[in-house]
Amino acid sequence: MDGDRQPLIGVTGNSQATDNAMAYSVGDKYILSVIEAANALAVMIPPVSDRQDADALVSRLDGIVFTGAPANLDPALYGQPAEIDQDEWDPARDATNLPLIHAAIRATLPIFCICRGHQELNVALGGSLHQKVQDLPGKLDHRSDKTLPPPDRYRPRHRIKIAQEGRLEAITGYSGEHQVNSLHQQAIDQLADRLAVEAVSEDGLIEAVSLREAGFFNISVQWHPEHPDALSDPFNKRLFESFGKAAYRHSQSK
Numbered sequence: 001m002d003g004d005r006q007p008l009i010g011v012t013g014n015s016q017a018t019d020n021a022m023a024y025s026v027g028d029k030y031i032l033s034v035i036e037a038a039n040a041l042a043v044m045i046p047p048v049s050d051r052q053d054a055d056a057l058v059s060r061l062d063g064i065v066f067t068g069a070p071a072n073l074d075p076a077l078y079g080q081p082a083e084i085d086q087d088e089w090d091p092a093r094d095a096t097n098l099p100l101i102h103a104a105i106r107a108t109l110p111i112f113c114i115c116r117g118h119q120e121l122n123v124a125l126g127g128s129l130h131q132k133v134q135d136l137p138g139k140l141d142h143r144s145d146k147t148l149p150p151p152d153r154y155r156p157r158h159r160i161k162i163a164q165e166g167r168l169e170a171i172t173g174y175s176g177e178h179q180v181n182s183l184h185q186q187a188i189d190q191l192a193d194r195l196a197v198e199a200v201s202e203d204g205l206i207e208a209v210s211l212r213e214a215g216f217f218n219i220s221v222q223w224h225p226e227h228p229d230a231l232s233d234p235f236n237k238r239l240f241e242s243f244g245k246a247a248y249r250h251s252q253s254k
């Protein structure tokens, strides 16, 4: 597609304190999956909280990927005491992305939420999280296998069951069960009222959701479809292709 006709997709970034400044970053797989699988232009959204107006930003974009990240959401945001160390958090990202989710929904902007982004969607809309899935009775350990070399940690790890006649089924064309990767310790506990379940894992965790009321593209997943190995699976690639097409339609409707 001609560059000036490609949609512009924002990709949420993370913050990290360095000796004398904050640094903002995002993993290359998120940027490259937007460019190559969604066929769009990618731009990082820095986690600067309300120093940038969320509605103004959303009005310039054609879609947003809410990315995964090792840092966890502050449990105070869903009214719980912390079971995790404070140095595992990214308050600047929380303060940016939760209002940004609301702004995107108000503007019916296509959104694609991944792993931490999936958890952000649920918390932004009033839901809560399990803080340590691996400590819950009857649950699998959903964290990455650190004995493997890093690229192998994104191989499929467990099955999900796709909801019948749901949006995930419609987007991917897959029904029944499918294998996905898994690199998280937190997960949706209380589901926000405005969300519908699109897939659950074999041990009953909510692995994908969508907005109930939406007439625009939105899908949210706990696994990592953006990883190059995952993108070789048409199930994951179709999520990006469909998101890119929705972003293109949004760009044409302005």
Ligand SMILES: N[C@@H](CCC(=O)NCCCC(=O)O)C(=O)O
Pocket (backbone or CB within 6 Å): 027, 067, 068, 069, 070, 071, 072, 073, 114, 115, 116, 117, 183, 184, 185, 186, 187, 224
């Ligand atoms: N911290 C949360 C979210 C996990 C997550 O998003 N991991 C991403 C890892 C890095 C990457 O591949 O982008 C949790 O542990 O549940």
